Amino acid sequence: MNWINILGLVAATLTTFSFLPQMLKTWQSKSAKDVSFAMLIFFNLGIFLWLIYGIYLNALPIILANAVTLFFNLIILWFKIKYR
Numbered sequence: 001m002n003w004i005n006i007l008g009l010v011a012a013t014l015t016t017f018s019f020l021p022q023m024l025k026t027w028q029s030k031s032a033k034d035v036s037f038a039m040l041i042f043f044n045l046g047i048f049l050w051l052i053y054g055i056y057l058n059a060l061p062i063i064l065a066n067a068v069t070l071f072f073n074l075i076i077l078w079f080k081i082k083y084r
Contacts, residue, residue, distance in 0.1 A: 005060065005061060008059070008060075008061030008062070008065075009060070009061045009064070011061070011065075012061045012062070012064055012065030013065075015065060015069070016064075016065045016068045016069045016072070019069060019072040019073060019076070020072065022035070022076060023072050023075055023076050023079075026076055026079045026080075026083070027079060030083050031083055032076065032079045032080040032083050033083075035076060035080055037077075037080055040073060040076060040077045040080060041077070043073060044070060044073050044074060044077060047066050047069050047070045047073060048066075048070060050062060050065075050066040051063065051066040051067055051070060054066055
């Protein structure tokens with residue numbers, strides 16, 4: 001693995017796991033009132049497109065980051081709907 005892929009994986013890890021505290025806070029508080037529904041929809045669509053792009057390029061850092069980010073944000077979206 002070359003240094004640019006390592007850089008991409010480190011960046012992907014940091015940005016992806018930045019959503020973990022929000023997901024855990026929403027789950028623990030049973031409240032998603034401060035999270036914008038429209039932002040979640042647009043963000044999830046954008047992440048999905050990034051995932052498709054990464055698959056097309058066969059770029060592991062893009063695929064991993066966006067697959068996990070999409071998963072985390074779909075959970076947050078589910079919490080937003082569940083805890084209305």
